[in-house]
Amino acid sequence: MTTDMDIALSAELDPIVDIAAGLGLDAKDIIPHGWTKAKVPIDVLDRASETATDGKLILVTAMSPTPAGEGKTTTSIGLADGLNELARSKPEVGKAVLALREPSMGPVFGMKGGAAGGGYAQVVPMEDINLHFTGDFAAIAAANNLAATMLDNHIHFGNDLDVDPRRIHLRRVVDLNDRALRGVVVGLGGLNGGVPREDAFDIVVASEVMAVFCLSTSLADLKERLGRIVLAHSRSREPITVADIGAAGAMTALLRNALAPNLVQSLEHSPAFIHGGPFANIAHGCNSLLATKAGLALGDWVVTEAGFGADLGAEKFLDIKCRTAGIWPSAAVVVATLRALKYHGGVDVKDVNSPDVSAVLEGMSNLELHCRNLREIYGLTPVVCFNRFPTDTDEEMAAAISHLDGLGVAAVESTHWADGGKGAIALADAVVEAAGGAPEDPAASAKYSYELDLPLEEKVRTIAQRIYQAKDVDLPTKVKRKLKQFTEEGYGDAPVCIAKTQYSLSTDGSLRGAPTDHIIEVKDVRLSAGAGFIVVIAGDIMTMPGLPREPSALKIDVTEDGNITGLF
């Protein structure tokens, strides 16, 4: 069987200077990392932004995901390749650029293997992208952990700020799945080991530093945001920030080079900015703002994705990232699969490969709600993309597409996984048409699901009722008290970042389809003062994944001639 890795390794990559040249960048404008990866400096992007007319932004989101996998990254890559393929016959279409998240090494060595697309819709060099890439995550981890050691060092040397060791919020991070670090005690070993306290490690993508990194517009903005991160509270309940312990400058120095977006290419040589990767639950779940802006300045189309389903990823992308940045998409692609429809129609995950037209139609409730939200709440034209799997039947596909036609929702099937950009021409056509109906300056007509001047609690309720179809939200007294405190501390105008299961529109992962009348139970709220949002925790949030019994790391190897194998 030909694996993703076989396809990726047999690809002929263009030199990255050629990819950059296609975007109007001079060789000297970029910072090469090898011959097929580069960083594009922020000042180069600033210069390009000043003169360029912004490209059109296309958000790739999805119906509620299933354990079977829908292929959102693969579809994003397929769409960009499809648009560029289309432009070969219709040059007026222009150039499409990708803006994607960097993979975390946790899933690479855990369950998921690589995260750089699949089949003939991949970004390359996939083995580098999946392992270290240009070192951004290592830089983010170092910056985070520098703050942690400086804070503990401050406590060790007398604790002038009166840090309450029971109220430390910043956790150390690694970019691996490491279950044993979920709960730890640090500071043991007597006088020379610092001050003992309970602690925990997170995976780097769950850190606030990662969220800050992805929302920063410049080095100065980065430093300011880092400085605002609340590391701890004092015994008198005063917030203690990164700026208070004097770490913002050194953390910015550690992140200086990393903040420039990374440029690579798809198998079909579409330019791809792959940069940043915050968790889609505890944070906002999309690539860095600078990468998106890079795409907008340098391309005619920017295809970008947001984590999980539209209830989580698209909501945060639109309400947090686009609002922060003053950008707005011209259309939204909703990735769906017949398998996911059958799953949401009640079929067991092990049976989703068997044909079942009625289950396909039964599962439409989920897909329809996501499309309706995008259209009615955000004013975006949705284009449903069925990512074709080998087990899909033509009869099921026809039924699904005709059902959506009946609702006035554009729907296409796409075979980019098997056929690359040529397989995504229909998708590209549909996207061009949908975007053609968008206003000339989409950001001017942006519509959010909630306004920032609502009280924090009302923002959560509004999302729950408008997006999740919930009856109400339930906030324990402790949570209400914390929201009141955040408001008093001046964070009442912040957007909210809801962390809940991705498998359901409710907070119960087993409720498929489009549940109604459910209650969103909020368990905790946390301030991300640097990122500039309030994290609302509705369900169990995993900020440090574990390895499975048979981790993928066991299969990863290096051949005699230096090729990496087993990244599938």
Added chain:
Amino acid sequence: MTTDMDIALSAELDPIVDIAAGLGLDAKDIIPHGWTKAKVPIDVLDRASETATDGKLILVTAMSPTPAGEGKTTTSIGLADGLNELARSKPEVGKAVLALREPSMGPVFGMKGGAAGGGYAQVVPMEDINLHFTGDFAAIAAANNLAATMLDNHIHFGNDLDVDPRRIHLRRVVDLNDRALRGVVVGLGGLNGGVPREDAFDIVVASEVMAVFCLSTSLADLKERLGRIVLAHSRSREPITVADIGAAGAMTALLRNALAPNLVQSLEHSPAFIHGGPFANIAHGCNSLLATKAGLALGDWVVTEAGFGADLGAEKFLDIKCRTAGIWPSAAVVVATLRALKYHGGVDVKDVNSPDVSAVLEGMSNLELHCRNLREIYGLTPVVCFNRFPTDTDEEMAAAISHLDGLGVAAVESTHWADGGKGAIALADAVVEAAGGAPEDPAASAKYSYELDLPLEEKVRTIAQRIYQAKDVDLPTKVKRKLKQFTEEGYGDAPVCIAKTQYSLSTDGSLRGAPTDHIIEVKDVRLSAGAGFIVVIAGDIMTMPGLPREPSALKIDVTEDGNITGLF
């Protein structure tokens, strides 16, 4: 005052392709990391080695260091620049190349600031070299920590290998000084948090993975060595290796790109391979073997340094690294300062800037012993280099040099810190002369301080008596039992890597000069099966440094236009 950083930032760097071209490398032969850093792939080096006549290797070592600092890296850089300066008038001298260690970020944010030379003898871009560089240390940390999480995961999922959680040797690492991680408990938080056990973190440079990385000759050798690392023992006292838990392939994949040596330049454009950086106490303390070999294949001279004084750094460089690699230096530079001589002559560290000829002569005992060891034990011609400080007087300098003249030891003063390569012409001349007396194939006449077929205990005794002038070694029963066990397990032929204080030839850091009749007390021994040596711990070894009360991180910042400040 002009700082090191001011000098480094105002330097005009040559494009790294030009530096590579000066070594006979084609632009396509190197892997650029930005425009002034590159990695040189191992296959390119292998090709070069096959055709090239090896250059001459010059070891830069030192008298016993003092808290005032002697400038060994600065002198190494000055010497390479001096040799290349000399070659301008005498082309037959040929091309000098540096092989140095990468700085750890621990000291950068702790006490030391940068570690890329000083004054007009620096390697650049210093801010990149000091922070992340090309990501090698992050890769080493990830590889190490992957093994750690796979081991804990194995225990969590049933522990088929019967790992004794009290006998786990591998520690997780970070590349920061983090006192609070010196002693920790991991695996807390109940069933989902793994199995609780005591643990500790080390700084990445203290890891065996770092030592393995620096001694490996190829990817295949790296994988084999990684596989041999003993992570733990089972309850029945069987060794459990990286290979046993199936981590060697994935760790090698993580290190694949990192293993290629990094190429940068000095302020005067001398090529510099800066790669790897194991601690000089717990490990062998010199740059990667591949970097040294790169220099030998591509340069006429390779200037390399070994950590701490000649008793530690040079001994391990010669007895471990050179023996492993089949290489040998043509001469050894012993870096000394008048300040260090005064310190070893009994002057308090705060007074070493005051002129004191008799203290200078009094402190000679230390310098002389290091020189004698190099000459009599290893058959190397020492060249003493006085790294001139502004407070040194001509009278002191004349006294020191004339004293060494009287002993037949070549000694020069050198002003590379203030004057760059032009200030090191005398040093370069002396080195060329010393190396001229070395055999054509120095490796063929290598002399070690001990033979590998001696029993492990005798190896330690031999070093102690021959190099440290000790009366004897004292090995507790526990240590003797472990040495016996290592011998039974097949490691009896391994070299020993002694970890002791760098401040004295004895194990008592306060004993200056050249103490005699002292006893080397061995506290513990550890097997580094992957690196291929036995670590002998004679004194307190710090494998996780702490930050000082006012860490240098407080002074590090980034300006509006993106320049890093405060790295001095």
